[in-house]
Amino acid sequence: MISGEIIARLGAFVAIFASMAIYELWSPRLERSEMAGALKSRRWVTNLSILLVSSMVLRIIFPAAAVGAALWAETKGWGLFRIIGMEPIVAGILSFVILDFAVWLEHVASHKIPLLWRIHRVHHADNGFDLTTGLRFHPVEILLSMFWKAGIVVLLGAPALSVLVFEIVLNGTSMFSHSNVAISKRFDSLLRRVFVTPDMHRVHHSSMHRETDSNYGFNFSFWDRLFGTYVPQPKLGHEGMEIGLAQYRGSYAAGLFWALKLPFTSLRRSDQ
Numbered sequence: 001m002i003s004g005e006i007i008a009r010l011g012a013f014v015a016i017f018a019s020m021a022i023y024e025l026w027s028p029r030l031e032r033s034e035m036a037g038a039l040k041s042r043r044w045v046t047n048l049s050i051l052l053v054s055s056m057v058l059r060i061i062f063p064a065a066a067v068g069a070a071l072w073a074e075t076k077g078w079g080l081f082r083i084i085g086m087e088p089i090v091a092g093i094l095s096f097v098i099l100d101f102a103v104w105l106e107h108v109a110s111h112k113i114p115l116l117w118r119i120h121r122v123h124h125a126d127n128g129f130d131l132t133t134g135l136r137f138h139p140v141e142i143l144l145s146m147f148w149k150a151g152i153v154v155l156l157g158a159p160a161l162s163v164l165v166f167e168i169v170l171n172g173t174s175m176f177s178h179s180n181v182a183i184s185k186r187f188d189s190l191l192r193r194v195f196v197t198p199d200m201h202r203v204h205h206s207s208m209h210r211e212t213d214s215n216y217g218f219n220f221s222f223w224d225r226l227f228g229t230y231v232p233q234p235k236l237g238h239e240g241m242e243i244g245l246a247q248y249r250g251s252y253a254a255g256l257f258w259a260l261k262l263p264f265t266s267l268r269r270s271d272q
């Protein structure tokens, strides 16, 4: 199951990454220097290096990850859904939705708790916004997130297959919701009734504080509507909005090591 899991995850990642990358080149939503030419290459090297380091750290410290936790809980007979004897199909669907809510909640906490924001700001310090932004998460954030998800999985007794599907979908929707692809207004408003679209999530990457603290969803869009954190469009428009964190404007040129050190560098008042 574990090696099958790696093949399924890697296969889905490569397929989604390649198709989104081609789509971005073919039909970009915003044409900015950060998302083209030399600056894009620089950002991609940084973002993909962070992904590589984070994946390796996760493999070393918690190789079983969320799917392994589900299989482990299964052998022990643990978890709420098992105790109440829920149908596996219902347990699978519910696990998917609850895990998505848990990730939404974790994202809100990452903005509200200063210690977590130190780590999460690595993601927001990217001054561009494309599919590689959706892969740019500090190794500590990846580890914390995986322990959080694994804890929920064990508590629920989530079926391993639904956890695997969730992980693949989350990875794919993170690339999609950060992608710099042009989507018609009509399709966007239809899609965002249920799912997060790039235009919806770009608002979250605005350097305006009110907008950074909105649209926390990666996959389902309804959590933000339900909890009053939904902002439909950026105040300055997608063309006029500033992307990233104002205090790190330009400094993304400093690559992997700058990003890895960022959680441990001192916080100015304006950084909080």
Ligand SMILES: [Zn+2]
Pocket (backbone or CB within 6 Å): 107, 111, 120, 124, 204
């Ligand atoms: Zn965020």
